[in-house]
Amino acid sequence: MPRMSYREAIRAALRQALAADPRVFLMGEDVGRYGGAYAVSKGLLEEFGPERVRDTPLSESGFLGTGIGAALGGMRPIVEIMTVNFSLLALDQVVNNAATLRHMSGGQLSVPLVVRMATGGGRQLAAQHSHSLEGWYAHIPGIKVLTPATPQDARDMLPAALADPDPVFIFEHQLLYASEGEVDLEQPPARMGQALVRRRGSDVTLVAHGGSLPKALEAASELERAGIDAEVVDLRTLRPLDTETLCASVSRTHRAVLVDEGWKTGSFSAELAAILAERVFYELDAPIARVCSAEVPMPYAKHLEDAALPQAPAIVRAAKELLGRG
C-alpha cells in the first residue's frame, strides 16, 4: 500500500471521483489555479479542466447555494470552503436550504451535495481561521457530518459522501493535512455512522474525532507508561453518530474522557456526555470528564493557543483523575 499524506489521500479520492463520474465537479475559492488553500486540489485543474475544477469568487453563500441548485439539477458537486469560519457566510444555505429541501418538499427533492472544509486550530491563525465548529453542524438534521482523522478515512469518506443522496459535510482538520499513513486506494467507501476503536484498552475510554484523535492516541501511550490501559474511540462521523460503539466501549471501561476541540459550553462533547448519561449511566464508575477548548476566541500567540486547545497532557490528567490517580 502506498504511503501518503492526508492531503494526498483526499486529492487521490477527488481524482478518482472526477474520473469515475462526469457529474462530479469541484468548486471553491482558489481550488483551481492556486491549487487549493491547503494544496489539496493541486494539479486537478490541469487534469480535468476549468469546467470541473472551478475557481469561484469569494461568495460562500452564493457558491454553496449554487452547489445545492446544481445537485438538484442532477450534478454531484463538491464544494470546498476554505475554512470553517468562512462557512458561516453560507450558513443560510446550509441550514435553510441544504438541510430542509428534502423534508420541506415532502420527500420530492434530494440534495446530493458534498461540502469539504478545513477546521480546527493549532497553526497560529488566530480567532477567524481556527475554530472547530463541526459540532454546530452536527446539530442540524438533514445533513451528515464526517470528520476523517486518518489518511485512509480521508480517502474513503469522499466516495461515501458522493454516493450519498443527501448533503454531506466533511471537516478536515488543518493539522492533519500533513499527517501520513498507508492508504489503500481500492478500499470501498467508508460506512457512515460507524465509529472505530483505534486502540483497545480496559481502564478508560478516550473519545475523539478528527484532529483530536492523534492527541488521544498520544495520551493513551502516555497513560500506558503510567500503567493505565486506555481505549481510544474515533467517532469518525458525528451525524449519523455510532452510539452503539461509544456506549459499548464505555460499558467495558466504565470511564469516559471526551476530547473535543469545540468550546466546552454547548459542545459536541456535551451531547456525548448526555448520551452516556442516558444510555449507560449505571455502567459508569466515575463522572464523565471532558477536555475541550478554553472559552476564548482563538488567540494568536503560540503559548496562548496551546493553552486554549485540548492537549495530550490534559487528557492524561483527566484520565488519571477518573482512576483516582490524579
Add this chain to the structure above:
Amino acid sequence: MIETRERALELFEQMVLIRRFEEKCAEVYSAGKIRGFLHLYIGEEAIAVGAMAALSSDDNVVATYREHGHALARGLSATSVMAEMYGKATGCSRGRGGSMHLFSAAHRFYGGHAIVGGGLPVAVGLALADTLAARERITVCFFGDGAVDEGEFHESMNLSALWRVPVLFVCENNLYAMGTALERHESLPDLCVKPRAYGIPAENVDGMDLFAMEAAMRHAVAEVRRHRSPFFLEAKTYRFRAHSMYDAEAYRTRAEVAEWAEKRDPIALAAGELGRRGWLDDAALTRIEERIAREVAAACDAADAAPLEPVADLERDVYTPEAPCPG
C-alpha cells in the same frame, strides 16, 4: 404576444383562479383551517400568469414564500395547493411545507423559499447544472424588491454573469420590503441598474398588465435561451393585501391601497382589454367566475376530507430512506 381569444381567456382564467383561490384562503384562515403565515399575492397575479405562459414545461421555476399564484399558474392543482395549506397528506409538500413551501418535482417547481434572497443561488445552481449537462432548459427565479438588498442577490448576479448560466431573474417590485418602502431600503431605487452593473441585461415592465408582462417575459425567455446567459426583468406591481395575515399596514395609507386597487387591478385591466378585443362579455365572465368558484370550493372540500399525515411519519424525509439514518 397573446394572439388568440382562446389563449387570452385561458390566462385570464388563471388570474381569476389565483384571486378567488386566495380570497378563499383568507376566509378559511379566519376560520382557523389554515395557520402559520399566509402571504397573499392579490394584485400581482399578472406577473406569475404572464411569466409561466412564456415557459416550457421543462424549465425550472424557483419562487418565494408569496408563491400560491406561481404554483397555480405553473399547473399545480388547486386541490394539491389547498390541501398543503390545510396541512394534509394530499398536499403538494405532504403537509411539511405549508403556504410558504409549495413544491412539485413533476412541474419542476422548486419552491417556496422563505428566506429572502435564499432562492437565488439555488436557481443559479440549477442553471449551472443545465449548462454542464448541455441541456436546453432555463431556470426562472422570482423574488421581491426586498431581496435586492441581500448579499445573496449580489453574489448570484455576479456568479450567473461570470459563469454565463441560463437563468432569468424576475423581480416582483411591489414597492415594499414587508413594511419598508422602496425609497427607504434602496440607495438607488431603479432596480435595473444593479444587474446591469454585473453585465446582465435588464428591463422593466408594467406587472399589472397581463399582455405587457407576457410579451416582456417572452422576450426575456428568448434572450436567455438564445445567449444561454442571465437576464433580469423587473415587474412593477403592488400588493393589495397586507404582507401577511398579521400585518396592520401602518406603513402605507388606505388611500394609497385603494387607488391602486381601483385604477390598476390587473384582473380588471385584463378584462377591459379582453372586452375591447371583443373576446369577453358579461355572460362569459359570469361563466368563468362560476366555474372557478366550483373549482375553489371543490379544492376546499377535498382538503377538508383529506387525511392527515400519520405522526409516526414525523421524521420521514429528513434523509433519503436508502441511506443510513442517524441515531
